Amino acid sequence: MTRVGVNGYGTIGKRVADAVAAQPDMVLRGVAKRSPNHEADSAVQRGYALYAADSDRLGEFEHAGLPLAGTLPDLLDSVDVIVDCCPAGVGARNRERYASHDVRAVFQGGEAANVADASFTARTSFETARDADTVRVVSCNTTGLARLLAPLDEAYGVEKARVTLVRRGGDPAQTDRGPINDIVPDPATVPSHHGPDVRTVLPEVDIDTAALKAPVTAMHTHSVNVSLGAAPTADEVRELLARESRLFLIPEVAGIDGAGKLKEYALDCGRPRGDLWENCLWAESISVSGTDLYLFQNVHQEADVVPENIDAIRAMTTDIPVDESVTRTNEALGVGL
Numbered sequence: 470m471t472r473v474g475v476n477g478y479g480t481i482g483k484r485v486a487d488a489v490a491a492q493p494d495m496v497l498r499g500v501a502k503r504s505p506n507h508e509a510d511s512a513v514q515r516g517y518a519l520y521a522a523d524s525d526r527l528g529e530f531e532h533a534g535l536p537l538a539g540t541l542p543d544l545l546d547s548v549d550v551i552v553d554c555c556p557a558g559v560g561a562r563n564r565e566r567y568a569s570h571d572v573r574a575v576f577q578g579g580e581a582a583n584v585a586d587a588s589f590t591a592r593t594s595f596e597t598a599r600d601a602d603t604v605r606v607v608s609c610n611t612t613g614l615a616r617l618l619a620p621l622d623e624a625y626g627v628e629k630a631r632v633t634l635v636r637r638g639g640d641p642a643q644t645d646r647g648p649i650n651d652i653v654p655d656p657a658t659v660p661s662h663h664g665p666d667v668r669t670v671l672p673e674v675d676i677d678t679a680a681l682k683a684p685v686t687a688m689h690t691h692s693v694n695v696s697l698g699a700a701p702t703a704d705e706v707r708e709l710l711a712r713e714s715r716l717f718l719i720p721e722v723a724g725i726d727g728a729g730k731l732k733e734y735a736l737d738c739g740r741p742r743g744d745l746w747e748n749c750l751w752a753e754s755i756s757v758s759g760t761d762l763y764l765f766q767n768v769h770q771e772a773d774v775v776p777e778n779i780d781a782i783r784a785m786t787t788d789i790p791v792d793e794s795v796t797r798t799n800e801a802l803g804v805g806l
């Protein structure tokens with residue numbers, strides 16, 4: 470059993486903690502929180518051992534009536550792997566602390582690529598992460614693009630990918646984010662940083678990205694154009710992508726026209742928090758003109774990186790082959806719509 474801890478119990482951390490707890494070959498030793506807020510309370514209610522990330526804030530947890538199992542160093546001494554889910558940039562500051570406890574660390578996509586020995590998606594980088602001491606699971610958008618471009622590149626060759634990302638303004642709980650009444654280029658410079666991030670896991674793929682932010686919270690939307698090295702039919706592309714376990718091709722008959730119905734579907738299917746771990750591609754949007762492929766996909770920013778974190782842990786700590794890890798993760802979580 471691989472012993473795992475989570476430091477930073479927010480949007481990503483609480484989902485990773487649940488996913489670790491669901492794996493038959495992993496044990497969640499606890500989660501570390503900085504503040505004794507509602508998420509700390511919910512961790513205790515879920516039965517997770519709660520650790521204080523800062524030793525000078527113990528009194529705040531006591532005042533809030535939240536029982537602590539110890540502080541972050543205690544958690545680090547009891548795990549093989551720590552998954553850092555702190556806000557972007559905090560992970561880099563934690564890096565030395567993890568190393569000093571001789572603990573392997575998984576970081577998130579808000580960190581710069583040089584925070585870790587390898588950047589990771591299971592589809593592209595499992596063997597690169599094998600035995601690594603530190604791994605960075607790439608961002609939600611990068612994960613979604615890598616899952617899509619890897620099979621296309623293998624089957625046809627990707628000559629050039631051009632993607633416009635319409636990003637959600639903030640997560641549902643982020644009341645301080647925006648815009649609330651506009652669609653803004655973000656960043657206004659083109660290409661955006663997303664393309665170079667894709668190349669941390671797919672270095673051979675030529676990709677340019679442009680990004681906007683929209684007043685929505687549910688999901689990101691990608692408008693994708695890929696110039697291929699071959700001219701498949703749209704049906705052949707659909708069949709290729711349908712074979713990928715973390716791509717969900719939304720059938721036209723489902724009547725799902727956007728993120729609202731996708732989330733409703735996930736909730737109706739009993740998904741925890743309405744999470745969509747898969748890329749969601751509109752099957753009828755897949756079109757081919759000559760060697761140019763077009764499609765729309767949605768990415769649930771809070772969820773798609775979660776199974777990737779689980780596979781990253783297995784790549785770092787076991788000799789299990791990638792297909793077996795992905796299958797185990799998918800089965801334990803229920804990935805596959």
Ligand code: NAD
Pocket residue numbers: 476477478479480481482501502503504508522554555556557558559577578579580607608609640770771774
């Ligand atoms: P979040 O703000 O929801 O959660 C971060 C948690 O860490 C909060 O509970 C916060 O209180 C806690 N925290 C802050 N400082 C800490 C410290 N020093 N020690 C321990 N805990 C601390 O953030 P998030 O959205 O979960 O993002 C976490 C990471 O995941 C970032 O790198 C982010 O870029 C990346 N990521 C986020 C999303 C997303 O859409 N939310 C998607 C993919 C990747």
